[in-house]
Amino acid sequence: MPFDVNAVRISLAIIMLSVASYTDIKKREIDDRIWMIFGGLSVVMLFLTSDISHSLVTIGVSLIVAPIALLVWRIGFFGGADAFALIVLASLAPGATLSGYQINPFTTLINAVLLSIIPVLVNVIRNVVSILRHEDIFEGFENETQKNKIIAMFIGHRSKNPKFSFSIEKRDGNSRKLDFTLKNADNAEFCSLSDTWVTPGVPYMIYIFGGFIVQLVFGDMIFNLMGML
Structure with a gap:
């Protein structure tokens, strides 16, 4: 049976993301050694391909996602581990797909956002x-605007015992106010x-x-769903 580099790349990517997701759920932190190990494996896989120059071009195109991931991290929308995951994924399994559907360097990120x-x-x-x-989920928020209450219903909920969630309220004198900072x-x-009102920290x-x-x-969920219309 011939050695299928693409299958190995995909398998390694799934293992990497499985381990990272598990540790993130359990500990809410991810060991940086995961990115070092699988980043190193991506280099090894490069030398196992039959056409290294073509693989370098493919990886280079996939790494277009890197500056975007780093920018989103610095803004604070997601953590550094998430940015590293996208970067290592781009070099470990560039352009990976098991179907004939359209993908691009931003497909995983776009799908994740959706x-x-x-x-x-x-x-x-x-x-x-x-x-x-x-x-009465808004008890104590009598002075809050209707608009903010509607927004709160979309981004959070009132929890008796929140766990791994972020508060979206603050005290304003003797009253409670919603805070979407x-x-x-x-x-x-x-x-x-x-x-208290919280937004889930998934x-x-x-x-x-x-x-x-x-x-x-x-x-790509967006492009392919649009193509079906």
């Missing part, structure tokens, strides 16, 4: 159910207060892993 919308839907459903149960993914502390690594799996079987 998958990250899922918690928004969960928040809305959770809050609507609470309201239908006649729960952007939290830096690397520096923000999880909320430890009870009965590890972005899970979305990257999911985005890569979608890339393998469906390609």
Whole structure:
């Protein structure tokens, strides 16, 4: 049986993202040695290809995502580990796909962004159910604007015992106010207060892993869904 470099690349990428996602869920941190190990393996895989020059071009094109990932990290939308995952993934399994659907250097990231919308839907459903149960989810927020209350229903929920979540409220004198200030993914502390409005701190690594799996079987979600219309 001939040696299938592409299959090995994909397998290594899945292993890397599986380990990273597991540790991120359990510890909310990822050991940098993961990126060192799999980054090193990406170099090894380069020398196992039949056409190194072609592989270098493919990797170079895939690494276009690197400056974008680093910029998004520095802004604070996701953590450094997420940026490193995308960069190593671009060199470990560049252009990886198991289907004939369209992909590009940003496919995994685009898919991850779309998958990250899922918690928004969960928040809305959770809050609507609470309201239908006649729960006063905005008790103490009588002075808050209707617009902010609607926004809060999309990005968070009121939790009695939050865990791995970020607070989206603050005290304003004797009243409570919603606070939608952007939290830096690397520096923000999880909320430890009870009965407070929070936004879920879902590890972005899970979305990257999911985005890569979608890339393998469906390609770029936006372009391919538009192509079906």
